[in-house]
Amino acid sequence: xxxxxxxxxxxxxxxxxxxxxxxxxxxxxxxxxxxxxxxxxxxxxxxxxxxxxxxxxxxxxxxxxxxxxxxxxxxxxxxxxxxxxxxxxxxxxxxxxxxxxxxxxxxxxxxxxxxxxxxxxxxxxxxxxxxxxxxxxxxxxxxxxxxxxxxxxxxxxxxxxxxxxxxxxxxxxxxxxxxxxxxxxxx
Numbered sequence: 001x002x003x004x005x006x007x008x009x010x011x012x013x014x015x016x017x018x019x020x021x022x023x024x025x026x027x028x029x030x031x032x033x034x035x036x037x038x039x040x041x042x043x044x045x046x047x048x049x050x051x052x053x054x055x056x057x058x059x060x061x062x063x064x065x066x067x068x069x070x071x072x073x074x075x076x077x078x079x080x081x082x083x084x085x086x087x088x089x090x091x092x093x094x095x096x097x098x099x100x101x102x103x104x105x106x107x108x109x110x111x112x113x114x115x116x117x118x119x120x121x122x123x124x125x126x127x128x129x130x131x132x133x134x135x136x137x138x139x140x141x142x143x144x145x146x147x148x149x150x151x152x153x154x155x156x157x158x159x160x161x162x163x164x165x166x167x168x169x170x171x172x173x174x175x176x177x178x179x180x181x182x183x184x185x186x187x
Contacts, residue, residue, distance in 0.1 A: 001054060003087065004030055006061030013083045015052050016075035024115070024145060028166040029058055032143055035162060035173060036111065039141045040064050043110040046135065048098050048128070053080045053091070055113040055143075060089040064111070067091040070101045102131040109135055115145040122150055129155035129174075136176040144172045 003011040045067040047056035056067035069091055071077055077095055084091050094101050112132050133155055148168045158174040
């Protein structure tokens with residue numbers, strides 16, 4: 001696994017042994033980043049269930065301003081820290097459970113990656129998406145990675161904007177839209 005493009009193109013990334021993480025293929029990441037290229041320059045990014053950090057690091061390499069990586073698995077955190085140090089583009093690591101992180105958001109984001117383990121239920125994923133909406137700026141983008149065969153998760157304030165398929169993976173892209181009659185209509 002490596003950084004695909006940008007200032008850190010070709011930089012190798014470490015992954016923990018075993019099944020702690022499920023790194024996304026280079027092909028799938030390239031498809032995602034081609035679809036969201038216009039969002040990246042200067043973006044504030046949130047990488048939930050960061051694992052090795054490949055999505056957030058790719059965003060930094062392609063011009064994003066900042067990334068907050070959220071991961072709580074000890075072995076994944078070791079690889080994530082090593083990768084952030086190796087790539088040398090910065091990034092804040094929050095060594096905490098995603099649900100706990102989402103209860104005390106640090107700011108507003110232009111781009112959010114949501115890549116939970118496949119064993120998370122569809123209901124759990126929708127809960128996470130609902131919790132992410134208030135953290136996003138209006139017009140921001142969310143990218144969700146799930147196994148093939150699941151229906152598209154939905155959340156008020158997120159509008160489906162595209163879908164990609166790679167092998168057994170489905171990747172949905174959402175846009176943050178104003179919610180009518182909700183206090184999150186500005187941003």
